[in-house]
Amino acid sequence: MSHLTSETLAAHAPPANALDGLASTLSALSHSVDRGLGKVVETITAVLVVAEIIVLFAGVVSRYVFHEPLTWSDELASIMFLWLSMLGAVVALRRGEHMRMTALVNNTRPHTRALLDTMATTASLAFLVLVLLPSYQYAYEESFIVTPALEINNAWRAAAIPVGMGLMIIVALLRLLRVSSFKQIAIALAGTAAVVLAFWLAQPLLVPLGKANLIIFFVLVVAANVLSGVPIAFSFALATFGYLALTTQTPLVVMVGRLDEGMSHLILLAVPLFVFLGALIEMTGMAKAMIRFLASLLGHVRGGLSYVLIGAIYLVSGISGSKIADMAAIAPVLFPEMQKRGAKPGELVALLSATGAQTETIPPSIVLITLGSVTGVSIAALFTGGLLPAVVLGAALCSVVWWRYRHEDLSAVERHSKIQIGKLLVVALPAIVLPFVIRAAVIEGIATATEVSTIGIVYSALAGLLLYRQFAWRRLMPMLVETASLTGAIIFIVGCATAMAWGLTQSGFSQDLAHLMGSLPGGAYGFLAVSIVAFIVLGSVLEGIPAIVLFGPLLFPIARMVGVHEVHYAMVVILAMGIGLFAPPFGVGYYGACAVSKVDPADGIKHIWGYFGALLLGLILVAAVPWFSIGLLKH
Template structure:
């Protein structure tokens, strides 16, 4: 039943109640169908890629069609995942400012956060069908099938998103509010359309209007980031250029179709398996037995545990969720302040952004062409350096703790906890070594990790809940859709910026910054801290990576070194209040008020900045172990 009927805003008529029940039934049916299909696609992708690995490395007979089929299904998985994310409200969005609005204004902007994507979907639907139709003339090389089978995922996903958004709008909000949101959205679209002739002579000023003004207004109004990017790009191309909108759909497809991005859902699912099988808990309990008796010991364990498990799940929220429930209650029992706990948890989220197999690293490799193996190798020492800076703050804050009541674990107890922890501790190293040494690609090694984690859960930990598999698969699809749809939208936006000549102008401006390489790094740090707090990491990387990485190389900054610097800068923005979404995610997981963490987090933020400056000033930390 719709919220406004349940809220008791007046006696609902029989017809209204009937409509509400019909919408609810349609929502459940459509949601179940899409979730089942998406979960099935995740399983099929795992099977296909695992079959390819086994065929290549065991039977020495590669399956020439496996990557192509996996790529086709991946686009369908991404679009269906985007539908699920839209239905669940899991697309990345900026809601920090909405907390300061009154109930009426907040409700209105919540409606606008749905009507704005609906406007985009309505505008881009026909070009998407046109694009899929044009793809029928292309035949895939390995399977020799019509490429429209792959491209059809885009219009199909857009149609499903349109239906899902409309149902969600009808179910969650009152008709007068919906009407107001639709009128406001239609009015804004009409105003831009009528202003089209006046916009064309403005030239590059349109970049400010659309890619700063429209994006900022949409993001701060709570519109999902992916849709904000796409709206700005569509408006810019449609109103100020003669580019067919089918081209924008093509760029969206291009951004979502990089094969390396197939690692995203597989690592997300692997992270869920690690949590479900108890591997993360076993590792944390072992580390706690080693350091739990020293001052601030469990804080060091938190930093170390995040270092070991980070990046595998594809979501920092998932990483923190695997660790926080195990450590935080015990830390509070020992007298740690809740505000300090959530502050440190958020800080470790920023500190471990470069730990492979980080989805951010994979995304950078995808959009810039940098070797994934090089990024995986280069990310370890910088995270260690930043972690050391956090440890200094922990030492300072806990150096006077009374440990008279703390019992030191015996060698026998430590050994008992070490045995079950060994498989869990080995997994991250197996994954990283396999990629760095060239045994398997980042995509392939994730399937090896999935098999490893499943076997450990079944045979060693005896903890494998079959009932949780489908929810885990659906969650994997949802997070994948949210991430990949942003990548596609940001790719289209970056293409629009490039075609406008902005990239050349940006290159000239950045190259002229005083101070050479270090001046360029300083400006980049400032830029990505801001972008991290507003756009989060992946959208910022996809949007600005192709523009700035060539400039970094031009001014003499190694591309891997630059990657580490910008990732840490984004992490600081992402996990720092007042705008950092990651900070509020840490608060939600730890069930601690954001206000409690505010006075404790700034010491950790300073430590993160100190660590970042060290990483920026000492390129060897990022490049010292690379194979040139």
């Protein structure tokens, strides 16, 4: 080798940065493939959202106007909805929008946080790979079924599950190449594979443990995944898959069937439609018109704009059903003026979070719709019963506002004349009427809780085009994609939580829980007290919808057994869950409020406890006086 020159050696040696070059090439390629795939999937989901609106609204018009119901509309909507949910889950995974608990992950060092984020993706990928074959088998078995109305092969609907799982595998791999280094990917894949292998090898030890496996999988595994930042849906799915595969003889295709069942409740179709409606009322200026009218009424009162915030969230929640959409519609309009009057940013975000918890029961709340779908409680009864409990909590918040702002200086605040208030009322009236139109349409039987959102969408679109003259066509596509992503994230959680709840039920856990809860001292009020504490904790850790889907079917039969009206119980647990959801340090709703308000979360924490103390007192009053929840129901 001595005859070779240094130049010759250099020419034949691999470049020092060969690995970096390969990584750069793969990253660029993954970005290109990801953009192309993302555009295709997002376009399909946007078309599906529009198609759902058209099909369901056509069903309303055909039945109510022409008295000739479309027998196939619900079936077609259901088929499209499963595709929308699965492809929406793909979009959410690609955009990193699946719900996850990041409070602990965000407090780690940047290098550790990046590795945990990579492991969250590989853990999700592990489930998708493991469940791909059972999901294909499930779709194949469904091919022997013919749908009753359209008379087509049911595989057209069921194929959404394996197709969605397969696309999520591709998206997860592309995401790893895009956002993680080779070293992080290698460590995360090795760690995930080691955990999966360890559980598989431990199967002979797990089987004899019996119900102790419930603690191992549904407490320890779920907690470990959730706290390490794995999306909540995948945390539930991994625990359920592991429990069924390693400790029971249940065919895994049954789990896919339960996931399909959870995602296929027709009432859940209201989720994407109300999410889109929320975005629509913000885009058309309807929300801004309502807020300006309320501000003209109360702007001259001490703490007046805080009262406006409470009232505006109440009204907008009655339209959109999405808390982030509510906050995004109101905060940019009210906060600048409130800051001019001396309100601190932390005080504003604290009140905004508290109103989010207060309005969880206002129809058409997505949580109400979800709860009704998984427990069988009447949606119309929940819509009626949810109005007064939110008023009770709103009054409690107003008392804190009065105390905090009793010495506010209003010398520089202009008071609106009656003529000005009247003009603003005329402008806001079409927007103010919308929540009442939605509620009346459900109560009077014009449309179902699923269909009524399409009436709101058509109404809002016409109001934006003809009355407010504010309709940004260029924003429609992003709104539709955002709707699909949020829908996929929510419905995939519902499906995975339904499978997990089924696993718990089959194990006999529900009977044990019923016996334990039914034997609590204090009867109905003892049961309500324990439920309040449990759902505040569950709401802060699991977020609202997973907590409701997982424990609603287990606890509502117990509530009926101990003599608690199901609508009353629904209001209590939803409000308790909302308090947990919007309470720091774990409640993700609080961080959503901070993000919308562009306020540092640390600034709001010291201001929030007075409001949450008021919310707790209001919740106790709602729990103690059932009339607030059931007084408006038709008996």
